[in-house]
Amino acid sequence: MNRPAPDLLKPRKTPLQARSTVTVEAIHTATIQVLLADGVGRLTTTRVAERAGVSVGTMYQYYPHKQALLFAIVERQLDLIVTAMLAAVEQLKGRDLRSVAEGLATAWLDAKMADVVSSRAIYGIAAEFDLAELMDRAKVALVEAISSLLKAVPDARLADTNSAAFMLTALLGGSVRVVMEAVTEEEDFERLRRELPRACFGYLRLVSNEPAERARNADQ
Amino acid sequence: MNRPAPDLLKPRKTPLQARSTVTVEAIHTATIQVLLADGVGRLTTTRVAERAGVSVGTMYQYYPHKQALLFAIVERQLDLIVTAMLAAVEQLKGRDLRSVAEGLATAWLDAKMADVVSSRAIYGIAAEFDLAELMDRAKVALVEAISSLLKAVPDARLADTNSAAFMLTALLGGSVRVVMEAVTEEEDFERLRRELPRACFGYLRLVSNEPAERARNADQ
DNA sequence: TCCAAAACTGAAGGATCATTCATATCTTAG
DNA sequence: CTAAGATATGAATGATCCTTCAGTTTTGGA
Numbered sequence: 434m435n436r437p438a439p440d441l442l443k444p445r446k447t448p449l450q451a452r453s454t455v456t457v458e459a460i461h462t463a464t465i466q467v468l469l470a471d472g473v474g475r476l477t478t479t480r481v482a483e484r485a486g487v488s489v490g491t492m493y494q495y496y497p498h499k500q501a502l503l504f505a506i507v508e509r510q511l512d513l514i515v516t517a518m519l520a521a522v523e524q525l526k527g528r529d530l531r532s533v534a535e536g537l538a539t540a541w542l543d544a545k546m547a548d549v550v551s552s553r554a555i556y557g558i559a560a561e562f563d564l565a566e567l568m569d570r571a572k573v574a575l576v577e578a579i580s581s582l583l584k585a586v587p588d589a590r591l592a593d594t595n596s597a598a599f600m601l602t603a604l605l606g607g608s609v610r611v612v613m614e615a616v617t618e619e620e621d622f623e624r625l626r627r628e629l630p631r632a633c634f635g636y637l638r639l640v641s642n643e644p645a646e647r648a649r650n651a652d653q
Numbered sequence: 654m655n656r657p658a659p660d661l662l663k664p665r666k667t668p669l670q671a672r673s674t675v676t677v678e679a680i681h682t683a684t685i686q687v688l689l690a691d692g693v694g695r696l697t698t699t700r701v702a703e704r705a706g707v708s709v710g711t712m713y714q715y716y717p718h719k720q721a722l723l724f725a726i727v728e729r730q731l732d733l734i735v736t737a738m739l740a741a742v743e744q745l746k747g748r749d750l751r752s753v754a755e756g757l758a759t760a761w762l763d764a765k766m767a768d769v770v771s772s773r774a775i776y777g778i779a780a781e782f783d784l785a786e787l788m789d790r791a792k793v794a795l796v797e798a799i800s801s802l803l804k805a806v807p808d809a810r811l812a813d814t815n816s817a818a819f820m821l822t823a824l825l826g827g828s829v830r831v832v833m834e835a836v837t838e839e840e841d842f843e844r845l846r847r848e849l850p851r852a853c854f855g856y857l858r859l860v861s862n863e864p865a866e867r868a869r870n871a872d873q
Numbered sequence: 874t875c876c877a878a879a880a881c882t883g884a885a886g887g888a889t890c891a892t893t894c895a896t897a898t899c900t901t902a903g
Numbered sequence: 904c905t906a907a908g909a910t911a912t913g914a915a916t917g918a919t920c921c922t923t924c925a926g927t928t929t930t931g932g933a
Binding site (some may be wrong): 670671673697698699709710713717718719 | 900
Binding site for chain 1 (some may be wrong): 878881882883
């Protein structure tokens with residue numbers, strides 16, 4: 434997709450006085466609100482500023498671009514998720530397969546559901562410009578952590594922990610995203626919360642029971 | 654997000670002569686190309702027209718909006734997927750659990766991978782305006798079909814085929830989407846192709862082995 | 874109290890874009 | 904061959920938006 438100069442994407446200056454800290458925070462939440470209310474297509478610097486109760490110029494004191502603003506917001510949210518997941522991984526070290534599978538799933542669900550509003554809003558930005566790099570970095574870190582977590586599970590030996598970790602993140606990230614983006618009645622959330630841990634466990638159990646080599650020429 | 658008038662979203666007129674059919678097709682593919690090359694944010698009527706080798710005015714003879722154009726494209730792509738999946742469901746009626754699980758997964762993968770280019774491009778539109786309704790209709794149809802397919806599996810009895818079907822579509826749609834949207838080296842595609850069918854089977858097997866009632870107060 | 878730095882303001886410049894319409898070209902039935 | 908309908912053109916219009924900057928207000932320390 435787009436290839437924004439990856440350098441000029443950083444905030445312009447850091448708030449020093451208490452006043453400006455408040456301002457930056459206001460801009461941040463206003464952005465998310467506008468994003469939700471009007472969609473990415475209607476996300477306007479003026480609109481955001483208005484909603485934040487500041488002037489457009491103010492925003493440009495902290496962010497050189499509209500893009501930089503969006504970038505910063507996504508980055509923050511991404512950090513939250515990754516941090517939460519790494520903590521969960523730490524918690525789950527040494528526990529059995531079911532605990533690990535279900536623990537990862539609920540950790541992910543909790544992290545995303547904690548701020549459904551922000552999460553949902555942020556999905557909308559992803560397509561707008563190149564976040565692939567950012568997301569990729571997060572993904573790599575996660576896969577690595579989960580992979581080594583899987584190696585240490587006492588009651589199962591996985592042939593390819595890397596693939597398993599990769600698939601796990603895809604399952605977690607994908608299903609939660611898809612469900613959150615849909616109109617979704619509350620019922621769907623409940624189903625997701627109930628079924629996702631089971632899906633993770635089901636997958637891991639299957640993978641860990643298999644012999645190391647491929648011994649299955651499916652019945653097509 | 655946005656709420657576009659759902660009525661004024663239809664194509665303006667249908668091509669009659671051969672010439673215009675070619676034109677419409679050119680516009681269609683041009684849109685996807687621009688979408689991929691420049692992202693949604695840079696998707697301009699002029700740019701699309703230019704790429705299609707026609708004039709802007711021409712495009713407005715067939716679509717009343719830019720939105721209508723995007724809408725039409727998504728709709729077509731969605732139809733392809735749903736049709737492919739319904740065909741797969743038909744094929745899989747009466748087969749055992751593993752065949753069903755793996756069959757659904759590969760059907761989904763095939764449908765999406767058949768035109769990676771279009772699929773990837775289309776993910777970008779979703780956020781731009783309200784496709785929720787459209788997607789929801791597709792989802793409901795799919796869940797229903799899969800649910801009844803699961804009921805007929807001979808070697809397993811699922812307590813809640815609806816939840817299972819729902820979760821299955823979330824897993825399929827989500828993981829494939831997430832992987833396709835990432836920068837993704839070819840290796841990741843292979844992993845997905847290998848692991849996704851297993852994930853589906855693992856989930857279904859787990860769900861079908863469980864007693865009907867909840868009998869598991871997790872070990873948290 | 875006073876001032877230099879920090880924050881904030883918002884009108885205006887400059888650019889991009891969606892959409893229209895008067896005009897030109899092509900197609901085909903008769 | 905010809906006229907009527909179908910299709911295509913693209914400059915012009917009006918709207919929206921990002922970004923800047925000259926000037927104003929606020930803050931916190933001396």
